[in-house]
Amino acid sequence: MAKGIILVESYPSSPDRDEEYNTWYDEVHLGELVALDGFVSARRLRPVDGVGPYVAIYEIEGDNLQAILDGMIANAGQLTMSDALQLNPAPIPRLLELTTEHGPTG
16 A cells, blocks of 8 residues: 655635634644545644745555545535635645655664
């Protein structure tokens, strides 16, 4: 079984909607995506200096990682979206496959 991540960079639609964007992303969007087949977990990161995109990392596992991404895109119309998410330009998911894993021993 292959392991990978889907990495997505995104922004709030405007600076004054940052709180609404984060609430929607954390309390609605992440849970809906993790409920899809092949999704294992999700986490979000923000730029420490406040400059640049937020980043979402979705850990995925399955026999066909591309099919998991395709399923996410196919289900996009059934996900709860928010106009607090910037759509111009739209976030573009990047699919990356795990090649090496290393952690502490012992």
